[in-house]
Amino acid sequence: MTTLTFTTCQAAIAEPMCADVVRHLAGQLNIETRFVVDIAWEMRERLLYAGEIDAGWICGAPYVRATNGPDASVELLAAPVFAAPRYQDRPIYFSDVIVRRDSAYGSFADLRGARWAYNNHGSHSGYEVVRYYLARIGLNGDFFGQVIISGAHQRSVEMILSGQADAAAIDSTVLELMFAREPALSERLRVIEVLGPSSQPPWVIGRRVPATLRRTLRETLIHMHEDAEGRVILARHGVARFAPVTDADYDDVRQMLRVADARGVRL
Numbered sequence: 001m002t003t004l005t006f007t008t009c010q011a012a013i014a015e016p017m018c019a020d021v022v023r024h025l026a027g028q029l030n031i032e033t034r035f036v037v038d039i040a041w042e043m044r045e046r047l048l049y050a051g052e053i054d055a056g057w058i059c060g061a062p063y064v065r066a067t068n069g070p071d072a073s074v075e076l077l078a079a080p081v082f083a084a085p086r087y088q089d090r091p092i093y094f095s096d097v098i099v100r101r102d103s104a105y106g107s108f109a110d111l112r113g114a115r116w117a118y119n120n121h122g123s124h125s126g127y128e129v130v131r132y133y134l135a136r137i138g139l140n141g142d143f144f145g146q147v148i149i150s151g152a153h154q155r156s157v158e159m160i161l162s163g164q165a166d167a168a169a170i171d172s173t174v175l176e177l178m179f180a181r182e183p184a185l186s187e188r189l190r191v192i193e194v195l196g197p198s199s200q201p202p203w204v205i206g207r208r209v210p211a212t213l214r215r216t217l218r219e220t221l222i223h224m225h226e227d228a229e230g231r232v233i234l235a236r237h238g239v240a241r242f243a244p245v246t247d248a249d250y251d252d253v254r255q256m257l258r259v260a261d262a263r264g265v266r267l
Contacts, residue, residue: 003032007056017237061124078242091200094172097193113145117165125171131260
């Protein structure tokens with residue numbers, strides 16, 4: 001029996017969704033699957049590009065960088081469409097700039113000199129889109145008084161709540177999952193700016209996987225919401241469906257990276 005290894009480089013709070021989708025794929029396609037999340041996300045990403053992990057959910061910015069050439073080792077499968085109305089039935093998401101509810105910050109402009117936290121430099125929603133936003137308004141990372149690498153979106157939120165940081169840009173779907181898990185959080189935080197939308201992080205698959213199996217996986221994901229069990233799984237995690245995506249759908253991310261890189265913006 002065929003065995004495929006899956007992973008995710010997204011926030012830990014989204015791992016249950018990935019695990020459920022992988023189990024569904026295994027049942028639908030009668031294949032064995034492994035879901036790898038017990039190593040650092042950086043290692044998961046390297047193993048995915050090296051072909052030692054077959055497929056996974058990765059951020060849009062790393063996808064763009066990894067496929068910037070003719071010898072890319074991965075290709076697109078599909079991207080989730082989250083069910084909340086703000087996503088307009090499209091595979092998009094936002095970066096919500098958050099502060100403590102009792103803070104004096106009212107807009108991004110008020111954050112000059114503030115303590116800014118971000119999850120990691122490989123993140124579009126936490127890092128790259130912020131570089132782009134600063135570049136677009138003629139600023140650099142020194143706009144902030146201090147920049148702190150938290151290591152994860154959830155950790156950035158914790159640092160804001162504990163007073164160790166003043167603000168951060170959080171993947172909107174991650175923030176919504178956190179609010180769903182702990183509703184009281186929404187009463188302790190405020191969104192003062194919304195960056196985006198950006199193309200939703202894609203599920204990708206290694207090109208070493210046979211082409212017929214790649215096509216079958218893609219079709220199974222795209223039609224998952226048409227299956228009764230699939231709909232239940234997706235709804236459990238706030239997802240409406242998986243959408244087909246093409247490389248051109250990530251041109252928005254490419255353009256953001258080009259602008260931020262050209263202007264030398266760093267955090």
